[in-house]
Amino acid sequence: MPAQNQVVKELSVAQRQGYYRIGRAAKLTGVSAKMIRYYESLRLIPKPSRTTGDYRVYNSQDLHTLHFIKHARDLGFSLKETGHLLSLWRNHRRTSAEVKRLALKQIAELDQKIEQLESIRATLTNLTTHCHGDHRPECPILDNLSYNSNSRY
Amino acid sequence: MPAQNQVVKELSVAQRQGYYRIGRAAKLTGVSAKMIRYYESLRLIPKPSRTTGDYRVYNSQDLHTLHFIKHARDLGFSLKETGHLLSLWRNHRRTSAEVKRLALKQIAELDQKIEQLESIRATLTNLTTHCHGDHRPECPILDNLSYNSNSRY
DNA sequence: AATAAACCTTCCCATTGTAGTAAGGTCTAG
DNA sequence: CTAGACCTTACTACAATGGGAAGGTTTATT
Secondary structure: OHHHHOOOOOOOHHHHHOOEOHHHHHHHHOOOHHHHHHHHHOOOOOOOEEOOOOOEEEOHHHHHHHHHHHHHHHOOOOHHHHHHHHHHHHOOOOOHHHHHHHHHHHHHHHHHHHHHHHHHHHHHHHHHHOOOOOOOOOOHHHHHHHOOOOOOO | OHHHHOOOOOOOHHHHHOOEOHHHHHHHHOOOHHHHHHHHHOOOOOOOEEOOOOOEEEOHHHHHHHHHHHHHHHOOOOHHHHHHHHHHHHOOOOOHHHHHHHHHHHHHHHHHHHHHHHHHHHHHHHHHHOOOOOOOOOOHHHHHHHOOOOOOO
8 A cells, every 4th residue: 555655744854863943943943033033043942953054953953942932931031031041941050049030020020010000991991981972062071181280380 | 666677579681571581491391391392303393492592482372282281191092192271272263072072082091001901900909919929949920921823943 | 790509402222022014035735 | 157036245125113323592589
């Protein structure tokens, strides 16, 4: 039965040899090629080797790193903090206390941001319930925006 | 009793004449001088008149406008949206419906942002509760960041 | 009137993180 | 061998803000 390898797609040289150019690295990790280059310029990731044609070449370890970065970014860590987390990840003599400290700091910042947004939201909601929202020009929202407590300019 | 005007501070020419240069406008409205110039460059506010020495001169109407902008920014409206609100504010034939539409859109965006931050927060909180946070290097936070579901690079 | 302090001007640069484009070179499948 | 997919660097832009330099102006104080 020679039908066996009929559907089998050939692997490209790169795939066979287990390396990845930037486009495939981007697709696999969810980090755009643009960003991969940018992270390299920030020294967040090491300079990869190059093909003779000067194309960047990544290995699976590199992809793991990119993946790690993606996760950290998704959790709202800045690139600077992400770099810190990366170095902790690489350093096997790290203490988990330091990682936890970063995470708690991030949570605190999130809490602050959430609180702020909710306060704004409350104000806006309050204003909109008082606005007719019809053809008339009277509008408590605009009135509030132009209201000046310490007035008398 | 000539003591009467002892404590009375003289008003500067500008104050007497009721106009404001950029520094005082900034202090009074809470919008930095930097930003006042920037808003002018964006045509969010009109070009003010100038002194003979080329200093910007604002009147009380201008300050009200800056104040309006400050309020809108504080409520999280972008400068573009703020410009829109400003033109509605100036246009007495506006409908309150349009203002309300903008406010509701802003609320919706806030809700989305809040939800996203809360989801991130939950994930992080979950991770930190599982992290010992001591001298040992084992750390579920880092493990999670490096975890790769679709794996096999 | 002279001078110092406070204030203003324009112009340029930095930030944070991401995306777009142009002009050109390389790799690979057919 | 060639077309098309892919890659390279180098700019540009965004959104909003802040910082600073080099120089001119206004105001307060001697």
